[in-house]
Amino acid sequence: SWLLASGALEAVIAVAVVAGTLAGHRRLVRRVARPVQALSEAVSRIGAGDPDVTVEIDGPAELMTLGDDVGRMAGRIAIQTALAAEQTAEVTRHARRLQVILDAAREVAGSLNLRYVMKSVADAALRLEAHRVRIWLLDDADGRSLHCAYDTAAGAGGPATAEAAAPTSLVGRAARYGRPAGPEPSADGGGTAVAVPMIVGGAVVGALEHLVGPGVALSAADLAVVEALAGHAAGAVAAARLHERTAEQAVTDALTGLPNRRAFDTDLAAELDRAARYHRPLAMVSIDLDHFKVLNDRYGHAYGDLALQQAGTALREALRSTDRLYRIGGEELAVLCPETSAGQAGELAERLRDAVEASAGPGAPQVTASFGVACLPAHAADGAALVHAADRALYGAKEAGRNRVAVATTAA
DSSP, X not given: OHHHHHHHHHHHHHHHHHHHHHHHHHHHIIIIIHHHHHHHHHHHHHHTTOOOOOOOOOSOHHHHHHHHHXXXXXXXXXXXXXXXXXXXXXXXXXXXXXXXXXXXXXXXXTOOOHHHHHHHHHHHHHTTTOSEEEEEEEOTTTSSOEEEEEETTSTTSSOSSOOEEOTTSHHHHHHHHTSOEEEEEOTTSSSEEEEEEEEETTEEEEEEEEEEOTTOOOOHHHHHHHHHHHHHHHHHHHXXXXXXXXXXXXXXXXXXXXXXXXXXXXXXXXXXHHHHHHXXXXXXXXXXXXXXXXXXHHHOHHHHHHHHHHHHHHHHHHSOTTOEEEEEETTEEEEEEETOOHHHHHHHHHHHHHHHHTTSOTTSOOOOEEEEEEEETTTOSSHHHHHHHHHHHHHHHHHTTSSSEEEOOSOO
């Protein structure tokens, strides 16, 4: 019986030990293993790029503290990740903006065509979140007035009207003070606008007006990019305008402002080609001021220049819109009259003769001119023959007493 009782006691003790061991294991799993596993999973998610984790620990104080630390670390990582994403997006956006500037600079660098330069600059500005772009240029005449030279809202581009900028306007302030103006509500009632001066060598040549739609905010970085674009535009616009002025001066008489002999030769060739293509007449009127040398000798060359200028103005005002007047040398002028017969050109020449006779002011010496008229195909078969026929008619008017019109009589 003693052995049986001893065996039973050992069995009870063994059961109790096993039960205690199992209870301890379960308690260890609940209080330690599971929290550690939760911490491990949280750390793994953070390492995989998912910082949006929440760690809840039900266990020893040390593990709960460690869980709180992991949670705070995940929050900081989430904040840093968001900031990094914003910075990456801004860097990408800024790189795109700089690429726009680079493309525009390459586009305008080799061009001397003013309209092409303005279109390229305006197109680039539209890629910088603008919904409308206007380019304002400083007038050469007074060096103060700004006019709208290009407007993306005007169809394919160009000035919608002959609009001038007031000195107190957004554009006027940018040009006057040589620094950006705005942003402020745009004059067209939608969105905001900034105006950036276009400066070359310290001189303002114009302004770039950048308009954005409602709800679009221009940051300091955006404004800096628009300024960079205006800087590239300024040099290209100045070069193109200088080229245009040089080209215009090459075909313009400095004294009268009329097209010169070079322009006459170019236009004559074009009009001859047009007349031949469409089988239309082309008339020419040769003009020579009478006794011009006597006028210079008696009253001085300054008065001779004035008389020539006044005669040129009177002739230009008396012409039809389709005719064009040239100074081809000295006191000699010429008029090309497309689609005009000899009879019509003769009537026009009489009207021009009256205009010259009335051009001198009250009390000034009388100024008159002689006119020779020729027409293609009636009096000539080509350009050289047309000029020769008109000159011969002019000599006839001179020989007949001057201050008169003579029409060529010799057939081609």
